[in-house]
Amino acid sequence: MTCAPVPYRVVRARTETADTVSLTVAPAGPSGLPPFAPGQFAMVHAFGAGEIPLSTSCIDGPELTHTVRAVGAVSAALCRLRTGDRVGMRGPFGTGWEVDRAVGGDLLVVAGGIGLAPLLPVVDAARAAPHAYGRLNLLVGARAPADLLHAHRLCTWATSPGPPHCLVTVDRPAPGWRGRVGVVTSLLNGARFDPGNTTAFVCGPEVMIRALARDLVHRGLPPHRVRVSLERTMHCGTGHCGHCQLGGVLLCRDGPVTGWDRAAPLLSVREL
Incomplete structure (x- = not known):
């Protein structure tokens, strides 16, 4: 550094x-x-x-x-x-996604909006070592078709046998849209993973992260294997402005990627 x-x-x-x-x-x-x-x-x-x-x-x-x-x-x-x-x-x-710690298990990558961007290296790393991981799922949500990032890659993945097994949804369909409509959490039922042997990587709006992480834990994923990024709250990125402070944690210094076991109590404090 x-x-x-x-x-x-x-x-x-x-x-x-x-x-x-x-x-x-x-x-x-x-x-x-x-x-x-x-x-x-x-x-x-x-x-x-x-x-x-x-x-x-x-x-x-x-x-x-x-x-x-x-x-x-x-x-x-x-x-x-x-x-x-x-x-x-x-x-x-900052901290990384630590993809290597998920070797041997299924991967569930879930992105909302611009949250797809920091998750693409996870997909690339898994695709570069296909025999090191189990099933690779990529679930992507956006407000509208025009808001989908890296649409060329998503289109290729969604129409090919994979990996990844790619599902895409939008909140507000446009004329001609023939894909799924709904929030990104609605795609979980179409994903292929074993909750007992899966690591999830989640990035997007905070409300999406909360809902998705709680759903995954309810389905049987241990909270520490639900990796989330809270980078949207960062400002200076170097721990000086305090904009991203949650309790005693500065996300730009101690994150932004962390397990849900650590993120959940921090975000609960902000809800109060």
Whole structure:
């Protein structure tokens, strides 16, 4: 990990939705940041605007892909970048999904909205070692078809024998939509997994994480094997602003990925 920004250049900028872009960056100099694990994040600096924490949506050697939605000044500046532009990068920071701890069991990857982005490296890691894991499920939900991220990959996975076994749903269908309609938790009954030998990886809106995690525990998954990411609450990413503090935990320092056994009591405090 480094605290000094390392220059990276944009090698690809792909529009995902009306307000979301995937930026693939590579070191602009002879060396880049240390290797990232799935689930870890970088502090990405848009020159002249500031920096924000972003998880990786793809890790390909020295190249990193970040999927960013324009919701503020910095993220909007990043979404305007084009091939050849430069960013500053610091990291890696935070805890990872720890996919290797799920070896031998089924995998259940559940994403809501932009929560798909930090979960894609889990899918990639499992697909790269198909004999190390059991069944690989990917359940994805979005508000509308136009909001689906990485739609090209989802379409390929959903229409092929897999892995992954991919199911997609939307809250509000558009004309021509022939897929499922409903919340992402409604896809659980179509997933293929053994609750007693499954690790779940969950990222999305907090209300979705709560409902999904409680449902999975009710179905028999041990809470520590329900891995959730609470990165949506992070701001500075380095433990200084306190924006992501839950009890005695700073999510950017002690997370953002953690087991539901640890996350549940933290989120319960916030409900009070």
